[in-house]
Amino acid sequence: MDNMETMDLIAILALVLALLLMLSVFSLKRRVHELESRLAQRDTYGGPSVQASSRTTDIPTPMFVQNPEIAPDLERRIRLLIAEGKKIQAIKVMREARNLSLKDAKDFVESLEQGGTFR
Template identity: 40%
Template sequence: MDYTLLAMVVLVAAVALGASANDRRVNRLERRLARMELKLDAIAGHLGVAVADPAQPQLADLPEVRKYLQEGKKIQAIKAYRESTGAGLKDAKDAVERML
């Protein structure tokens, strides 16, 4: 039997097992993080603290978008939002509509 082939099979199996173990670890950490976020949201809600989502830029951070919205130019506001944040069309549209 060709030992090179056998060594490659063993190597592929070891990499697959390692990747699988890493995926399980990441999934476990993601679940733990989600539970922590829920708890922090509950604490903030109980204390009456409003927490802005850092992934969502605020209107004050986007003066060009604010200007277009004040002028009633929704499409230009969406374009400006996309250019400023790099968001996709749907995400930009949803964000601009939330700002209205």
């Protein structure tokens, strides 16, 4: 083999290695996204109710997300977090449960702090 063939072979091997590394990165990014989704679901449910073996697509959407009128567990959780002085966590839970903006969730939690109603 002459010098040019060796350089071509090295370039091809480098390209294949780069592609394999890129596939690994995409696979890891997908896995991280799945784990983040599962953690968000776990926070929404208020505990470790999501089993480690389930996929994010297997996790049903909570009823209070599907229908905001069905929210007794969410209301209890928000009021408990407020009572414990965990206002930021209450805002986070509210944002995730109702898909609210940060301002709307903050306003909602603050109105509950002032004795407002949940609905």
